[in-house]
Amino acid sequence: MNPTIELLKSHRSIRKFKDQPLPDGLLETLISAGQCAATSNQVQAYTVIRVTNTENRETLAELAGGQPWIKAASEFLVFCADMKRATEAAERAGADVVRGMTEQLLVASIDAALMAQNVAVAAESEKLGICYIGGLRNNPEQVSELLRLPEHVYPVFGMCIGYPDHDPQVKPRLPVETILKQDYYDDSQDQAQVDAFDDTMHQYYLERTGGKKDSNWSEELKPLFTDKLRPHMKEFLEKRGFGVK
Amino acid sequence: MNPTIELLKSHRSIRKFKDQPLPDGLLETLISAGQCAATSNQVQAYTVIRVTNTENRETLAELAGGQPWIKAASEFLVFCADMKRATEAAERAGADVVRGMTEQLLVASIDAALMAQNVAVAAESEKLGICYIGGLRNNPEQVSELLRLPEHVYPVFGMCIGYPDHDPQVKPRLPVETILKQDYYDDSQDQAQVDAFDDTMHQYYLERTGGKKDSNWSEELKPLFTDKLRPHMKEFLEKRGFGVK
Incomplete structure (x- = not known):
C-alpha cells in the first residue's frame, strides 16, 4: 500500500x-x-x-x-x-x-x-x-x-x-465483496454478509464502550428510516x- | 506542499x-x-x-x-x-x-x-x-x-x-477567493472574478486546440442550462x- x-x-x-x-x-x-x-x-x-x-x-x-x-x-x-x-x-x-x-x-x-x-x-x-x-x-x-x-x-x-x-x-466497513458487484446487481449474498457485519459492529461497539453499547449496524440504522429524519x-x-x- | x-x-x-x-x-x-x-x-x-x-x-x-x-x-x-x-x-x-x-x-x-x-x-x-x-x-x-x-x-x-x-x-479552476467566502455569502466580487476566469479559460482553450476553440467558461456553461439537459x-x-x- x-x-x-x-x-x-x-x-x-x-x-x-x-x-x-x-x-x-x-x-x-x-x-x-x-x-x-x-x-x-x-x-x-x-x-x-x-x-x-x-x-x-x-x-x-x-x-x-x-x-x-x-x-x-x-x-x-x-x-x-x-x-x-x-x-x-x-x-x-x-x-x-x-x-x-x-x-x-x-x-x-x-x-x-x-x-x-x-x-x-x-x-x-x-x-x-x-x-x-x-x-x-x-x-x-x-x-x-x-x-x-x-x-x-x-x-x-x-x-x-x-x-x-x-x-x-x-470504524469497520462492509466487506468489499458486498458493495462491489461484477456486471450485474446480484444481492443474493447480501443478507448473510450484513449478518456477519452486524457481528463485526457489535464487537466494535462493545470494545469501544467497554461493554456499554450493545448494538450493531442494522440496529443503528433504524432511526435513519423514520419519517422524522x-x-x-x-x-x-x-x-x-x-x-x- | x-x-x-x-x-x-x-x-x-x-x-x-x-x-x-x-x-x-x-x-x-x-x-x-x-x-x-x-x-x-x-x-x-x-x-x-x-x-x-x-x-x-x-x-x-x-x-x-x-x-x-x-x-x-x-x-x-x-x-x-x-x-x-x-x-x-x-x-x-x-x-x-x-x-x-x-x-x-x-x-x-x-x-x-x-x-x-x-x-x-x-x-x-x-x-x-x-x-x-x-x-x-x-x-x-x-x-x-x-x-x-x-x-x-x-x-x-x-x-x-x-x-x-x-x-x-x-484544467484551470475559479480563483479560491471566488468560491471561499468568510462568514456570509457575499457575491459582490463574483462577476468581475468570473470575467477574469473567462479570460483564463479562453487562453486555455486556444492553447489546447492550437487556436481552434474560441470559447470561455461562461460560453461553455450555456448548454448545461437548457431544458434538454x-x-x-x-x-x-x-x-x-x-x-x-
Missing part, C-alpha cells in the same frame, strides 16, 4: 480538537486542492463558507442538533451546492437559462461532495482531523438565513477541521429552487 | 488508456480505500458495479452519449446510490421503515460521491488515470436495466480507470423510489 492509500484507509471522524490554529495559508491550500477534484462539465457548482464568527458557530452547533465540536474546531466550513454563479454566468453569455431541474440539484450536490472529499484528504495529509456535519440539514432554512445564502444555493454539509486531540479507532428537505430544496422539475 | 496535496492538484480526466490491466487485487484495494471515506451515520449507501462484459461496455459507451473510453478503459465502474441494502437491514431489525424521502436521495448520492472520490485519489496515487462519466444519466433507465439495478438503487455516475496513454494539462431525472428518480417525499 502506498502512503496515500494508507492515509485514506486511516480516516476516522475527529470531534475533539487542540486549541491550535492552522498555519497561515493552509486553509486556502486545502480548498484549492478541493477545487482540483473533477467537476461536471467544469461547472464548479459550489461555494464554501468559512465560519469564523463565534456566535454563529454556537448557533450552528445548536442547529446541527447539539454538536459542540463545531464551535471547538479550528475551522468550520459549510459546503454549499451553488448553481447561482454558473447560471448567472451562462445567462450573461446569452443563454436562455432554465433553473430548478433535478439534474442540476444532483450536479451541484455531487460537485460539492467530490470537492469536500478532496479537502478532507488534503487536511488529513497535513495531520489535521476532520468531521463531516450532515446535521446542518436538520435546520437548513435557519442555516441558510444565518449564512445569507441566496436562492439556488443550499448547505449540503459542514466540516470541522483541526488538530486531533483524541485518537479514535477506524429531515422530512422538510423536499420542500426546503424546492423553495431554494432545487429539484422543482 | 506535501506529496498527497501535489497528487490532488495534478488531477485531470484521462480518456486514452494503455491496453494494460490492473495488477491482481488492486481494484479491490481502491474500492476498499473508497469505503474509508466518511459515510452518513455509517449507512454506506452505495454499490459499485464493475463492468467486465464487453458488449455491455459498448452499450454503456453509447448510452453515455458516445464515449468510447468507457470501452477502452482497463476498468469501468458504475457508482450507484443504494438505499436498498440499508433499508432492508433496518427492516429486518424491526424498523417500520419509510422509503422515498428526499433526504435519503441526498444521503445516498453524497455517500456514493465521497466514496468515488477516494477511489479516484487512490487510483491516481497508483499512477492510474480516471474519468468520471456523468453521461450515464443521459439514459439512466436503460443503464439500470442493463445492470439489473433494483428499486432504491440508481446509477449516479461511472468511472473509467486505466494507465494513461496521453498527458493532458490540468436530462429533463427525465425527476421522473426517473421517483420511479426508482428516490425523492418522492
Whole structure:
C-alpha cells in the first residue's frame, strides 16, 4: 500500500480538537486542492463558507442538533451546492437559462461532495482531523438565513477541521465483496454478509464502550428510516429552487 | 506542499488508456480505500458495479452519449446510490421503515460521491488515470436495466480507470477567493472574478486546440442550462423510489 492509500484507509471522524490554529495559508491550500477534484462539465457548482464568527458557530452547533465540536474546531466550513454563479454566468453569455431541474440539484450536490472529499484528504495529509456535519440539514432554512445564502444555493454539509486531540479507532466497513458487484446487481449474498457485519459492529461497539453499547449496524440504522429524519428537505430544496422539475 | 496535496492538484480526466490491466487485487484495494471515506451515520449507501462484459461496455459507451473510453478503459465502474441494502437491514431489525424521502436521495448520492472520490485519489496515487462519466444519466433507465439495478438503487455516475496513454494539462479552476467566502455569502466580487476566469479559460482553450476553440467558461456553461439537459431525472428518480417525499 502506498502512503496515500494508507492515509485514506486511516480516516476516522475527529470531534475533539487542540486549541491550535492552522498555519497561515493552509486553509486556502486545502480548498484549492478541493477545487482540483473533477467537476461536471467544469461547472464548479459550489461555494464554501468559512465560519469564523463565534456566535454563529454556537448557533450552528445548536442547529446541527447539539454538536459542540463545531464551535471547538479550528475551522468550520459549510459546503454549499451553488448553481447561482454558473447560471448567472451562462445567462450573461446569452443563454436562455432554465433553473430548478433535478439534474442540476444532483450536479451541484455531487460537485460539492467530490470537492469536500478532496479537502478532507488534503487536511488529513497535513495531520489535521476532520468531521463531516450532515446535521446542518436538520435546520437548513435557519442555516441558510444565518449564512445569507441566496436562492439556488443550499448547505449540503459542514466540516470541522483541526488538530486531533483524541485518537479514535477506524470504524469497520462492509466487506468489499458486498458493495462491489461484477456486471450485474446480484444481492443474493447480501443478507448473510450484513449478518456477519452486524457481528463485526457489535464487537466494535462493545470494545469501544467497554461493554456499554450493545448494538450493531442494522440496529443503528433504524432511526435513519423514520419519517422524522429531515422530512422538510423536499420542500426546503424546492423553495431554494432545487429539484422543482 | 506535501506529496498527497501535489497528487490532488495534478488531477485531470484521462480518456486514452494503455491496453494494460490492473495488477491482481488492486481494484479491490481502491474500492476498499473508497469505503474509508466518511459515510452518513455509517449507512454506506452505495454499490459499485464493475463492468467486465464487453458488449455491455459498448452499450454503456453509447448510452453515455458516445464515449468510447468507457470501452477502452482497463476498468469501468458504475457508482450507484443504494438505499436498498440499508433499508432492508433496518427492516429486518424491526424498523417500520419509510422509503422515498428526499433526504435519503441526498444521503445516498453524497455517500456514493465521497466514496468515488477516494477511489479516484487512490487510483491516481497508483499512477492510474480516471474519468468520471456523468453521461450515464443521459439514459439512466436503460443503464439500470442493463445492470439489473433494483428499486432504491440508481446509477449516479461511472468511472473509467486505466494507465494513461496521453498527458493532458490540468484544467484551470475559479480563483479560491471566488468560491471561499468568510462568514456570509457575499457575491459582490463574483462577476468581475468570473470575467477574469473567462479570460483564463479562453487562453486555455486556444492553447489546447492550437487556436481552434474560441470559447470561455461562461460560453461553455450555456448548454448545461437548457431544458434538454436530462429533463427525465425527476421522473426517473421517483420511479426508482428516490425523492418522492
